[in-house]
Amino acid sequence: xxxxxxxxxxxxxxxxxxxxxxxxxxxxxxxxx
Numbered sequence: 001x002x003x004x005x006x007x008x009x010x011x012x013x014x015x016x017x018x019x020x021x022x023x024x025x026x027x028x029x030x031x032x033x
Contacts (some may be wrong), residue, residue, distance in 0.1 A: 016023070017028040 015023050015028045018030050020028070
């Protein structure tokens with residue numbers, strides 16, 4: 001599973017912000033936005 005996040009990062013089935021596969025970057029509580 002791959003998608004492009006709002007910041008243009010390619011995400012491979014996990015959160016690019018903290019690397020947690022339990023959620024995606026758009027749902028990360030630590031993304032700062």
